[in-house]
Amino acid sequence: MAKYSIDLQAGKVKEDDVVSTRGETIVGIDLGTTNSLVAHVRDGRAVAVAGPDGKSVLVPSIVHFQADGMTLVGDAAREQLLTAPERTIYSVKRLLGKSYRDLAQVKDRFGYRIIDEDEDRLVKVAVRDAEGKDRYYSPIELSAQILKSLKTRIEAELNSEVSRAVITVPAYFNDAQRQATRDAGKLAGLDVLRIVNEPTASSLAYGIGLTDEDEGRTIAVYDLGGGTFDVSIMRIEQGIFEVLSTNGDTFLGGDDFDQAIVDFWQRKYDLDIQSSAQRGEVRLVAEAAKRALSRQDSYTAEYHGQQLQLTREEAESHWGPLVEKTLQSCALALKDAKLEKEAIDHVIMVGGSTRIPLVKQQVADFFGREVNNSLDPDQVVALGAAIQADVLAGNQKDVLLLDITPLSLGIETVGGLMDPIIPRNSKVPTKVGRKYTTSVDGQVKLKVAVYQGERDMVADNRKLGEFILENIPPMPAGIPQIEIHFYLDADGILRVKATENRSGTEQSVTIKSQYGISEEEMAMMLLDSLKNAEADMSARGLVEAKTEANNVLLSARKFIRQNEDWLSDNQVSEIQSYTDDLAKAVDGDDKDEINRRMESLNDFTAPLAHEALDRNVAAAMKGKDV
Known part of the structure; x- marks a missing residue:
């Protein structure tokens, strides 16, 4: 039986000791903050899978616990945001790998309870059942519920069991968050073969469609999702996708654009949104306003008998600082890649929030070129994950992803x-x-x-x-x-x-x-x-000088002990004087003074060290014919 894996040197699939997955369907999953998707490669083309009704490929990343203990996921759970917000959990991805301390500043934005029994432990969500007892769920367990729903969806589509998957995460997810994602997959009954950075998956989805003329091009992937933002600078060369640099914010996304609208309405209309139900309701209205303003210039909605109005100009004035934060990340990514804006050949837009006209325009202005949003920004990550899954299945041999x-x-x-x-x-x-x-x-x-x-x-x-x-x-x-x-x-x-x-x-x-x-x-x-680059350089220089000086002091004292039989009293006294001066300099914070004292000691002891070497050689050769 042939066995396959990715050869990182040649960028090909090669035979080795990795278990073969050829012939098995491996799916790609975008476990998103707002929506999640599952995709697979069918007839050589990556496709996202819709639900039984065939209407939407998006599964809202929402979990609802009914009073009778049953669990709802997706659209059915979304409907409970207004009626039972305390048992309806959204933005689970923002909780992965986080402690209560991490979330203390934003805990009031959630309509459900995040427990704070220990601010340094991983968070849990408390859900009260029909008997009035609290049940506690970790973000891993909640994410597993969403993954189970996606697993059921793809199995219904394929009419066969699916047990292996590639799951994407933001590039800025750290070890704990990546491990939590893998654990959630395992809990859902999935063997997670690879955790892939979302920008990498996105560029792969676009890169497969690039023409031969696009070989050797540099791409900026601007990924603004529901809860996270990433920008990656990538190079595509002979089928190899190489990330040159990445930057971003693990807590910036479409949810923050919604919150900006809520904050504006609260100030303008003095809204009463103290309860969980009220927060959930006004959040949905704000999200609807954001979507509408991508197509029209104004929006009006009714909230408990009150007319809420918002123009695109008003919204953009409050969204501007959020977009500017993303552009600062773009500038840092370019700097890390050692590239100017002019070196970027394509700007790829990923994530539903990139539909906002202000975002598209400001990103285009920043890079000085039109952005590429020819693929559905909601599906791009999942499609790229499916392609990577197909690579792992041994079906594509000319693609390699290098993450950073x-x-x-x-x-x-x-x-x-x-x-x-x-x-x-x-x-x-x-x-x-x-x-x-x-x-x-x-x-x-x-x-x-x-x-x-x-x-x-x-x-x-x-x-x-x-x-x-x-x-x-x-x-x-x-x-x-x-x-x-x-x-x-x-x-x-x-x-x-x-x-x-x-x-x-x-x-x-x-x-x-x-x-x-x-x-x-x-x-x-x-x-x-x-x-702090300049201050850090000075601090490092001082520490390095002190470390070297302490080693020199140790060697000088050892030299006296090992050679006291032939060193004169005056020579020993001089060495000790120089070492005392150096030790005094080490106690201070003047790097140049330490180096000067070190040089003086070395200048005095160098001839003595040569003499000691000659004496040792002579003693070793004594009585031998040369």
């Missing part, structure tokens, strides 16, 4: 410095190794602390985890050879392994975050790295 990691991954070194091992925007999957050694004589343990971020000091970055490499043979500082390898898989899950080469002792850890980065942290990490 959005933030640098590294370890803490002496002085609290961040040593990036996998720089941000590195291609994944990837394996990177680096050699280290001990800093103290006889050291038998080494702490490996793993961080994520762009700042030079680990204190300014996000700690992911740590472990201790034990049983290092006691040797002088600098002698042990310790290799630290980072393995980042295609789903963005990180495994770190440390090995001491002489003894073979090793230790490893799989990094799984306890909860996700908050939206403020995610947005600020890159901005902080740019804003």
Whole structure:
């Protein structure tokens, strides 16, 4: 039986030890914040699957728990937003991998209860049953309900069981959020073969339709969905889809455009929207207004006997800052890719929120070219996921996707410095190794602390985890050879392994975050790295100078002990004087002074070191014929 996998070097499907999926239908799923879809490749073409009525391919990402314990998903659940909002859960995707602390600022926007028993634990949603008892559901369980509904839909379409899938996530989803998505798939009865970034899937959907003349083109994928925003700069070359850079916001999407309308109406009409039912009702009216204003200049609706009016001009004045945030991400993505706007050949629009005229116009103005929205923006992600699924099934052999990691991954070194091992925007999957050694004589343990971020000091970055490499043979500082390898898989899950080469002792850890980065942290990490670049460089320079100086001090003191039999009292006194001056400089914060004192000590001890070497060679050769 032939076996297939993706060959990352050649960009082809090759035979190896991966279990074959040829002949099996593997589906692509877009698990969205507002709507979800399932698609598959039929007769060589990716198609999204509609429900039994054949009307819509969109399944609202909403779960409703009835008083009798039954569960509704999709359109049937959406109808309960007004009548039973406290038992109707929407925007589940925004909860994946999040703690209560992450959501504390926006918890009042939800019509259901997010429990806060421990702000550092993953959130749960409380739903009260007919007996008045609370039942608690994790975002993984809720997402699994949506995935089960999609699984049922595609099985009815194919009239056969489906057990394998590719699921998409925003590019800025971290380890915890990706793992939560995979766990939700497993709970729904699906073997999730790959977690694919949404912009990557989108570009694949468009890229398959590009003509030969479009080979070697650079594409910007602007993806504004219901709850998340991503922009990716991609290169298509000989069937290889390579992400050059990515940027975005895990908490910005169409929901925020709806909320801007709600906030405007609340101020203008002094609306009373304190209860969950009222929040859910006015949110639906705002969403209807947003959709209508994509086609017309004004909108009027009735809300409890009151006329609510909104013009496109009024809406755009409140949407402007949101669109501007997306354009700032576009600028950062271009900078990371080291490209100017003129280098972009295509601008692809993805996500239902890109139907807003203001969004299309401002994105076109930013890139200086017309945007490409020829495919249904709601379906693009799912279609791309289906194509990737078809690749994994061994049916397409000339396509390769290379994803990237959005933030640098590294370890803490002496002085609290961040040593990036996998720089941000590195291609994944990837394996990177680096050699280290001990800093103290006889050291038998080494702490490996793993961080994520762009700042030079680990204190300014996000700690992911740590472990201790034990049983290092006691040797002088600098002698042990310790290799630290980072393995980042295609789903963005990180495994770190440390090995001491002489003894073979090793230790490893799989990094799984306890909860996700908050939206403020995610947005600020890159901005902080740019804003503090000069200060970080100075801080790193000072730490590196102190570290080197401490090593020199250690060597100087060791030199005196090892050579005191022939060093004169004056020479020992001079060395000690120079070391005292250097030690005093190390206690200060003047990098240049440390380097000057270090140079003075080196200048004085260099001739003595040469003499010591000559004496050692002479002693070793004594009595031997040369």
